[in-house]
Amino acid sequence: MSVAVENFVKAIYKNGKRDNNDTKPGNIAKELGISNAAATDMAKKLALKDLLHYQKYQELKLTDKGTKMALNVVRKHRLWEALLFKLFDLSLHDIHREAELLEHQTSDLLANKISEYLGNPKFDPHGDPIPNSDGEITTIDTSITLSNTEEGKTYIISRLMSDDKEFFDFCGQHGLKYGNTVLVSKQFSKNKMTQILIKNNTILLNEDFTSIIYVNEQD
Amino acid sequence: MSVAVENFVKAIYKNGKRDNNDTKPGNIAKELGISNAAATDMAKKLALKDLLHYQKYQELKLTDKGTKMALNVVRKHRLWEALLFKLFDLSLHDIHREAELLEHQTSDLLANKISEYLGNPKFDPHGDPIPNSDGEITTIDTSITLSNTEEGKTYIISRLMSDDKEFFDFCGQHGLKYGNTVLVSKQFSKNKMTQILIKNNTILLNEDFTSIIYVNEQD
DNA sequence: ATAAATATTTAAGCTTACTTAAAAATATTT
DNA sequence: AAATATTTTTAAGTAAGCTTAAATATTTAT
Numbered sequence: 001m002s003v004a005v006e007n008f009v010k011a012i013y014k015n016g017k018r019d020n021n022d023t024k025p026g027n028i029a030k031e032l033g034i035s036n037a038a039a040t041d042m043a044k045k046l047a048l049k050d051l052l053h054y055q056k057y058q059e060l061k062l063t064d065k066g067t068k069m070a071l072n073v074v075r076k077h078r079l080w081e082a083l084l085f086k087l088f089d090l091s092l093h094d095i096h097r098e099a100e101l102l103e104h105q106t107s108d109l110l111a112n113k114i115s116e117y118l119g120n121p122k123f124d125p126h127g128d129p130i131p132n133s134d135g136e137i138t139t140i141d142t143s144i145t146l147s148n149t150e151e152g153k154t155y156i157i158s159r160l161m162s163d164d165k166e167f168f169d170f171c172g173q174h175g176l177k178y179g180n181t182v183l184v185s186k187q188f189s190k191n192k193m194t195q196i197l198i199k200n201n202t203i204l205l206n207e208d209f210t211s212i213i214y215v216n217e218q219d
Numbered sequence: 220m221s222v223a224v225e226n227f228v229k230a231i232y233k234n235g236k237r238d239n240n241d242t243k244p245g246n247i248a249k250e251l252g253i254s255n256a257a258a259t260d261m262a263k264k265l266a267l268k269d270l271l272h273y274q275k276y277q278e279l280k281l282t283d284k285g286t287k288m289a290l291n292v293v294r295k296h297r298l299w300e301a302l303l304f305k306l307f308d309l310s311l312h313d314i315h316r317e318a319e320l321l322e323h324q325t326s327d328l329l330a331n332k333i334s335e336y337l338g339n340p341k342f343d344p345h346g347d348p349i350p351n352s353d354g355e356i357t358t359i360d361t362s363i364t365l366s367n368t369e370e371g372k373t374y375i376i377s378r379l380m381s382d383d384k385e386f387f388d389f390c391g392q393h394g395l396k397y398g399n400t401v402l403v404s405k406q407f408s409k410n411k412m413t414q415i416l417i418k419n420n421t422i423l424l425n426e427d428f429t430s431i432i433y434v435n436e437q438d
Numbered sequence: 439a440t441a442a443a444t445a446t447t448t449a450a451g452c453t454t455a456c457t458t459a460a461a462a463a464t465a466t467t468t
Numbered sequence: 469a470a471a472t473a474t475t476t477t478t479a480a481g482t483a484a485g486c487t488t489a490a491a492t493a494t495t496t497a498t
Contacts, residue, residue, distance in 0.1 A: 004485060026445055038486055040447055045484090057446060057493065088332040101324035110317050113307040223455060245475055257456055259477055264454090276463065276476060 003104045006073045007032055008042050009051055012060050013070035023060045071135035077103040078124035078131075079114045085125040085178055086118065092125060092168055108133065118179070125178045127159035127214065146194055147210035149184045156181055159214035167209070175199035182215065222323045225292045226251060227261050228270055231279050232289035242279045290354035296322040297343035297350075298333045304344040304397055305337065311344060311387055327352065337398065344397045346380035346433065365413055366429035368403045375400055378433035386428070394418035401434065 011031040015023050025039035032039070047054035051066035062070060080099035084090060090098075106114075112133060115121070122138040124130055129137045143158040157180050160171060171177065175198050185202065186195040192207040205213075230250040234242050244258035251258070266273035270285035281289060299318035303309060309317075325333075331352060334340070341357040342348055348356045362377040376399050379390060390396065394417050404421065405414040411426040424432075 002484075024445075025447090034485085035487060036446065037448080037488080042485080044447095084329075087336055088329075090328075090332060094328065098326060098329050102321060105320035105324050107317060109309075109313065110303075110307075113309060117306055221454075243475080244477090253455085254457065255476065256458080256478080261455080263477095 001069065004042070005046065005051070006069065006104050008039075008046065009062060009066045009070040010073045012052065012062055013067065013074065016062070024058075025060065028060065068135050071131040071137075072108075073103050075131040075133070075135075076106045076111050078128055079111055079118070080106070081124045081126070082118050082121055082130065082178060083114050089172065091165070093165075095125070121158075121178075123159050123214075125160055127161035141214070143214040143216045145211050146182075146184070146196070146205065146213040146215055147192065147207055149187070149194070149215060151184055151187050154181060154183045154218045155215035156218055157213065158216045161212045161214065167212070170209070174201065174203050176213065181218065220288065223261070224265065224270070225288065225323050227258075227265065228281060228285045228289040229292045231271065231281055232286065232293065235281070243277075244279065247279065287354050290350040290356075291327075292322055294350040294352070294354075295325045295330050297347055298330055298337070299325070300343045300345070301337050301340055301349070301397060302333050308391060310384070312384075314344070340377070340397075342378050342433075344379055346378035360433070362433040362435045364430050365401075365403070365415070365424065365432040365434055366411065366426055368406070368413070368434060370403055370406050373400060373402050373437045374434035375437055376432065377435045380431045380433060386431070389428070393420065393422050395432065400437065 008028065011028045012023050015021070015027055015031060025043055026036045028043075029036045029039035043052065043054045043060055046052050046066070050063055051069065052063055053061040077099045080102045081092075081095050084095045084098060085092070088095075115130075115133075120132075121130055123141070123143075129139065131137050141159075146155075149155055157176065157178055160168070160176065160178065162168070176182075180198065183197040184194060185197050188194070192210075194205050194210045196203055196205065227247065230247045231242050234240070234246055234250060244262055245255045247262075248255045248258035262271065262273045262279055265271050265285070269282055270288065271282055272280045296318045299321045300311075300314050303314045303317060304311070307314075334349075334352075339351075340349055342360070342362075348358065350356050360378075365374075368374055376395060376397055379387070379395065379397065381387065395401075399417065402416040403413060404416050407413070411429075413424045413429045415422060415424065
């Protein structure tokens with residue numbers, strides 16, 4: 001399927017997941033930066049391909065086939081984000097932009113290889129869940145925030161749930177990266193600060209940060 | 220520029236480098252799997268964009284601008300091949316296919332990051348040169364074959380110059396991979412065998428293999 | 439409930455990147 | 469050098485994925 005089609009079903013999927021939940025052509029058009037007319041047109045075509053249900057003036061509803069396609073694209077997007085984030089020193093914004101293009105040119109085989117390489121992660125660097133190759137999404141997150149960790153234990157960073165540039169700059173400077181290992185050397189119950197050892201450096205974090213950094217206990 | 224345009228200039232560039240050297244529309248068409256008419260059509264359009272010189276019934280000649288574009292695509296292709304080869308256990312054939320798609324969706328920024336990550340390699344896993352960001356190609360290869368190495372020294376694998384599947388299967392099994400480090404433990408002048416230490420394993424190679432494995436001395 | 443505002447749909451048209459078929463030029467063979 | 473074969477070009481047409489403008493339906497506000 002084409003890039004346009006993949007982006008179309010992805011936009012419906014994402015809009016459907018959101019609070020507003022509006023999947024009428026106009027909203028999808030806005031998301032994709034195309035005209036309403038083009039969205040209606042595409043919707044009719046995709047209905048013929050059994051990717052969505054189309055009824056005039058109604059919300060667009062993905063079929064199972066359409067949902068599967070959307071999840072497959074989302075999977076590839078988030079796997080690319082995770083890989084690029086791990087390998088390169090790039091801003092999350094840049095990473096998102098690259099992944100937006102690469103997601104459409106990635107075979108299932110390559111996606112699986114990326115996933116395997118990363119240890120089949122369940123979440124991308126934003127903390128968004130990565131669908132598995134069957135399109136299943138893990139909603140139960142076993143990770144905990146850094147503020148809820150125990151002294152002396154070692155953890156692996158699993159989510160950096162933020163869109164804040166400054167936070168990510170800080171993370172970049174101190175090796176706080178998806179997949180990296182941290183040792184919690186001290187938890188200060190008084191002022192809710194956490195002292196961690198990462199990459200041979202001791203750093204002190206306040207609750208603003210420890211509450212958005214998610215980790216998993218190392219096996 | 221579009222994928223079609225990028226592939227078109229790339230095909231001219233590659234055909235121009237080959238022995239036959241035929242860059243008439245028919246040959247480019249064959250390379251790309253499109254009709255002769257489509258190739259002529261495209262040639263006229265690209266001439267207007269100053270990417271090539273077009274004269275009826277003559278060979279297509281890339282302009283400087285066109286050559287630059289072709290080299291940029293080739294660079295991205297080969298960087299992707301090098302990266303995928305390093306990271307994943309995929310056949311060179313699969314890697315080529317993935318790179319063929321990814322090359323068109325890769326920003327210059329990402330290309331530079333990949334290059335940097337790999338240590339700015341001058342050759343891809345096939346042994347083909349990787350143009351730098353200015354489109355310059357290193358033709359002088361400082362690497363030597365494994366058969367010409369010295370005992371006791373450590374080298375980094377720089378080229379595996381083969382298209383043979385069995386050779387690459389062997390390489391995969393023994394960690395003979397682009398970028399990996401080998402210690403030459405013994406050179407047998409008599410039967411031209413080479414004993415190397417790689418990934419904590421000692422293996423013995425005959426000249427068939429040591430003459431197509433290129434390495435650089437470790438600094 | 440009706441008028442005004444907004445959204446959707448239809449219709450006509452554009453560009454890109456192809457196709458096939460026929461005409462024109464070039465290359466090859468004898 | 470002429471005849472034949474091949475290649476290139478032109479011409480006409482198609483599908484995808486858009487656009488704008490106008491018609492139609494729905495939603496919101498009064």
